[in-house]
Amino acid sequence: MTETAAPLRPRLTLLEAAWVIARRDFVAVLFSRAFLFFLIGPLFPVLIGGLAGSIGRSVSDQAISIEVGLAMSAPDNAAMIAAGDALRPQLGGFVPELRVVDEAAGGSAFDARAYLDERRGNYAAIVTGTLAAPQVVGTQGQVDRWKGPVELIAATATGASPAAFPEATSEVVATSAASERTNRIRTAQAAQMVLFLLTMLLGGMVLSNLAEEKGNKIIEILAAALPMDAVFMGKLFAMLGVSFVGIAVWGTVGWGFWAIAESAVVTVTQTNFRDLPGPAVGWPMFIALGIVYFSMAYLLLGSLFLTIGAMAASVREVQTMSMPVTMLQLMVFFLSAANIGQIGTTLELTSVVFPLSSPFAMLARAALEETLWTHAVVLVWQAVAVLLLVKGGSMLFRKRVMKSGGAGRDKAKKGRLAA
Amino acid sequence: MAVSDHNRPGNHVDGAVAIPKDARPLAIEARGLVKSFDGTRAVDGVDISVPEGAIYGILGPNGAGKTTTLRMLLGIIDPDEGVRRVFGHDRPHDIGRLIGYLPEERGLYPAMKCVEAIAFMGALRGLPLKEGRRRAAELLERHDLGYAADRQIRQLSKGMAQTVQLLGTLVHRPRLVVLDEPFSGLDAINQGKLELMIRALADDGVTVIFSTHVIHHAERLCEGVAIIAGGKVPYAGSVEAARDRIPAQVRLETRSREGAWLSSLPADTRRNGDFFQFPLPATGIEPLLKSLIEGEAGILSLSIERAGLHDAFVAIAGEAAARQLQADSEGARA
Numbered sequence: 124m125t126e127t128a129a130p131l132r133p134r135l136t137l138l139e140a141a142w143v144i145a146r147r148d149f150v151a152v153l154f155s156r157a158f159l160f161f162l163i164g165p166l167f168p169v170l171i172g173g174l175a176g177s178i179g180r181s182v183s184d185q186a187i188s189i190e191v192g193l194a195m196s197a198p199d200n201a202a203m204i205a206a207g208d209a210l211r212p213q214l215g216g217f218v219p220e221l222r223v224v225d226e227a228a229g230g231s232a233f234d235a236r237a238y239l240d241e242r243r244g245n246y247a248a249i250v251t252g253t254l255a256a257p258q259v260v261g262t263q264g265q266v267d268r269w270k271g272p273v274e275l276i277a278a279t280a281t282g283a284s285p286a287a288f289p290e291a292t293s294e295v296v297a298t299s300a301a302s303e304r305t306n307r308i309r310t311a312q313a314a315q316m317v318l319f320l321l322t323m324l325l326g327g328m329v330l331s332n333l334a335e336e337k338g339n340k341i342i343e344i345l346a347a348a349l350p351m352d353a354v355f356m357g358k359l360f361a362m363l364g365v366s367f368v369g370i371a372v373w374g375t376v377g378w379g380f381w382a383i384a385e386s387a388v389v390t391v392t393q394t395n396f397r398d399l400p401g402p403a404v405g406w407p408m409f410i411a412l413g414i415v416y417f418s419m420a421y422l423l424l425g426s427l428f429l430t431i432g433a434m435a436a437s438v439r440e441v442q443t444m445s446m447p448v449t450m451l452q453l454m455v456f457f458l459s460a461a462n463i464g465q466i467g468t469t470l471e472l473t474s475v476v477f478p479l480s481s482p483f484a485m486l487a488r489a490a491l492e493e494t495l496w497t498h499a500v501v502l503v504w505q506a507v508a509v510l511l512l513v514k515g516g517s518m519l520f521r522k523r524v525m526k527s528g529g530a531g532r533d534k535a536k537k538g539r540l541a542a
Numbered sequence: 543m544a545v546s547d548h549n550r551p552g553n554h555v556d557g558a559v560a561i562p563k564d565a566r567p568l569a570i571e572a573r574g575l576v577k578s579f580d581g582t583r584a585v586d587g588v589d590i591s592v593p594e595g596a597i598y599g600i601l602g603p604n605g606a607g608k609t610t611t612l613r614m615l616l617g618i619i620d621p622d623e624g625v626r627r628v629f630g631h632d633r634p635h636d637i638g639r640l641i642g643y644l645p646e647e648r649g650l651y652p653a654m655k656c657v658e659a660i661a662f663m664g665a666l667r668g669l670p671l672k673e674g675r676r677r678a679a680e681l682l683e684r685h686d687l688g689y690a691a692d693r694q695i696r697q698l699s700k701g702m703a704q705t706v707q708l709l710g711t712l713v714h715r716p717r718l719v720v721l722d723e724p725f726s727g728l729d730a731i732n733q734g735k736l737e738l739m740i741r742a743l744a745d746d747g748v749t750v751i752f753s754t755h756v757i758h759h760a761e762r763l764c765e766g767v768a769i770i771a772g773g774k775v776p777y778a779g780s781v782e783a784a785r786d787r788i789p790a791q792v793r794l795e796t797r798s799r800e801g802a803w804l805s806s807l808p809a810d811t812r813r814n815g816d817f818f819q820f821p822l823p824a825t826g827i828e829p830l831l832k833s834l835i836e837g838e839a840g841i842l843s844l845s846i847e848r849a850g851l852h853d854a855f856v857a858i859a860g861e862a863a864a865r866q867l868q869a870d871s872e873g874a875r876a
Contacts, residue, residue, distance in 0.1 A: 134638045135668050143665045151653065340649030346618045347643040348666035350635050521619055 137356070140349040144357025149364045158365070162372050165324060191219040191269055192246035194227035194235050199254050206279035217272055224249060235260040254281045306400030308464045311490035313399060314413060315463070315483050319456045322420045323449070325366040329425040330432040330448060331441045332358050338438070351517035359425045359513070366421060402490040412489045412498060419505040420482035424452065426509055427479070430516030434523060459483030466492060475501060478508035566593035569718050569749035570615055574624035577610050584610045586773040587624070592751055592766065597744045599760035600753040601855065602770035608753040609646055611770065612722050616643055628718065639668040642716035646723045648707050652696035656682060656706050659695055663710030674713060681709045701732055708739070719743055721752035725759055737763060761851040771859040781851060788849035788857050789821040795842040796834070803837025806830060822846055
């Protein structure tokens with residue numbers, strides 16, 4: 124070895140040091156086979172959920188009938204159907220679909236009660252009798268539900284109710300204060316849910332992040348070369364980068380899925396995402412804040428998870444910790460979710476100030492309030508909290524983990540020698 | 543027991559420990575380092591001074607506090623008490639680019655290619671990745687591992703992986719190289735190669751400090767040693783001075799077993815089979831020789847043996863520590 128001595132140069136800055144770690148981790152994770160499984164993992168439940176949802180809906184459509192059978196005389200049946208068709212434009216879903224019960228068409232011997240008891244046909248209820256005295260046969264719930272509509276249809280059929288309805292003119296307003304607030308709460312809830320799902324899906328990765336270094340014993344090389352907070356910071360940002368790659372992939376897949384199967388998604392989820400009301404700060408700013416708050420939520424929870432994971436002596440311990448950590452995430456989410464729409468209350472302010480729930484609470488605020496300066500202030504606070512957590516975690520790590528060599532832990536031996 | 547070189551000119555006199563001081567500036571200077579873990583004092587008042595360009599050994603049995611001392615010197619952990627300076631800096635991370643460190647528990651990322659692993663270790667010390675890769679390829683070639691440059695670490699033998707890690711320790715051309723038990727796990731051939739590398743580093747002016755529980759490595763390589771036992775450093779100084787702590791031993795074999803000449807032997811003479819063993823008298827060997835000849839002892843053989851570092855270790859650190867050191871050394875060889 125004849126390497127010559129290097130000239131005196133300053134040390135790496137904290138950012139440079141963090142960059143060295145982040146670059147290695149990012150590349151190592153991104154080009155690992157496990158990452159591919161990580162990427163496609165969340166797509167499975169979406170596909171399975173979609174499949175199960177469409178099957179469920181189809182089964183449900185077949186199983187839950189709102190058809191009401193008609194077992195009256197043929198003219199009465201025809202009059203009822205005509206009256207139903209006439210009323211449907213005004214009353215929509217309140218008017219049942221009416222269908223003549225085939226088995227009753229033969230004559231007056233038809234027993235509706237026995238027919239339903241024998242579980243034949245697929246009718247919610249059956250109407251017998253005459254237009255003047257209709258009788259609804261069915262379970263108590265179905266009778267309660269359809270008695271009124273059947274009476275209205277029968278009355279219409281006999282001409283007892285007006286044949287034509289006066290036409291009301293209408294004037295539509297875009298929204299009202301009450302409905303706007305209610306609608307924006309939906310947006311806030313949806314945004315919080317997305318933020319929570321993403322941090323829960325991606326935050327767990329950080330928990331076992333130092334396990335590799337501890338397992339490979341490389342941690343001591345890192346700790347000797349760089350300040351531990353730079354190592355922590357580098358690892359956090361690497362995993363944040365990996366998370367953005369994941370979100371980009373999932374987002375692209377989701378966008379593509381939406382583009383080709385929008386109606387199916389709306390049917391399955393019973394939600395048309397196009398109809399989500401616009402947030403108070405506007406969509407572009409809301410999306411930008413969403414990205415920033417995801418980063419902050421990830422860094423805050425990540426720094427805590429990194430510290431917890433770093434304290435673990437083995438991968439098994441890390442796995443054991445994942446349950447309480449998930450519970451912690453849920454509690455943080457519930458703290459923020461419980462206060463949506465209650466801006467300014469003590470509990471809401473607590474969730475804004477408490478670092479771990481702060482990004483969730485502030486994203487909800489962005490949906491409900493136009494004020495922007497509060498975001499700037501809280502983002503600074505969140506950044507400070509990240510730094511404090513990283514500093515505390517790295518100090519704890521140096522204090523509790525970097526103790527002594529393997530043999531040095533044998534206190535009995537040490538005591539003997541000291542004596 | 544604390545032994546020091548207080549009487550030697552130029553030595554420190556501010557504690558139990560001192561090493562000969564020369565004109566060279568100090569690469570490492572530690573005073574009164576103390577570190578406790580869970581109420582146990584792992585290191586208890588360690589003083590060490592290592593001049594630039596020296597090969598310096600920290601010698602002691604397993605659990606003596608060697609690794610904790612090195613970790614404090616490198617800034618991996620902070621001492622509870624005491625001060626440390628590396629090239630005059632209180633915070634070793636401030637001059638991280640000048641230091642190379644090979645920990646006792648070797649570690650590399652198994653999926654990394656050799657050349658990348660070395661370049662990454664250089665990058666940790668501020669060497670640009672591109673330059674690191676160039677130097678890594680060069681170093682691997684020079685150490686007959688060029689063919690393995692693109693192999694993953696997990697594909698290497700243990701010895702090869704250790705060499706790769708050592709090259710990673712040196713790739714940024716540090717001025718101070720700290721090696722924690724560098725010989726453990728190496729076969730005799732690779733131990734020899736490592737000794738040559740350490741000497742070559744010192745020839746280039748690099749300060750090398752290594753811990754070991756194998757005395758002969760320290761004896762062959764080191765200019766100075768710190769003997770550490772039970773978290774304390776009862777001796778720190780030159781190897782020569784350590785050996786001088788014990789007078790040379792005289793080994794005498796005589797034809798006659800009895801006679802008046804016996805009274806001329808020193809009081810602390812031990813009989814070991816046919817031999818008498820005693821420390822070389824302060825007056826030298828000549829007066830004793832005269833008495834033996836006049837007393838017709840019938841000298842069959844007489845040798846004067848200078849004390850080895852092992853004897854010095856026994857004398858300085860005590861029998862218990864020496865036995866432990868011996869056991870660790872044999873365990874490592876096994």
